[in-house]
Amino acid sequence: MEQTFIMIKPDGVQRGLVGEIIGRFEKKGFNLKGLKLISVDRSFAEKHYADLSAKPFFNGLVEYIISGPVVAMIWEGKNVVTTGRKIIGATNPAESAPGTIRGDFAIDIGRNVIHGSDSVESARKEIALWFPECPVNWQSSLHPWIYE
């Protein structure tokens, strides 16, 4: 089953949005396979966002991610990478549809509350980086009520 890496950024943690965000993924029917509250250092944040190192906002982005603890998660389910991005909404909250997490809870692109992997391949890399201890192996007993 497909997995994605979802991270509630420091602003989401500070603003008390952790329960709301986890609830959205849970209620959709996705399964939580990893969860931790963690503060990361500069070199770790730079590694996570290595693909964006040439961008003018890179330093500000790294400062943002290390400014407080984040909630790192692995979510599992059919098409969870693409559907997770839809639940999150467009990168710039000004363009995120209402009903999405960024559309409902964010205003500025540099305070957009949440990260989600953009492909199955980046999900694999991000899960390996954030969860070297491996996902938790369990199956929800609700499976047959969610999948046909």
Ligand code: IDP
């Ligand atoms: P994504 O988070 O929707 O995948 P990316 O393009 O991968 O968007 O950018 C990573 C993060 O970098 C964004 O979520 C946002 O926090 C920040 N970011 C992206 N573009 C800008 C920008 O133009 N100014 C400031 N921050 C930006």
Ligand code: MG
């Ligand atoms: Mg991205």
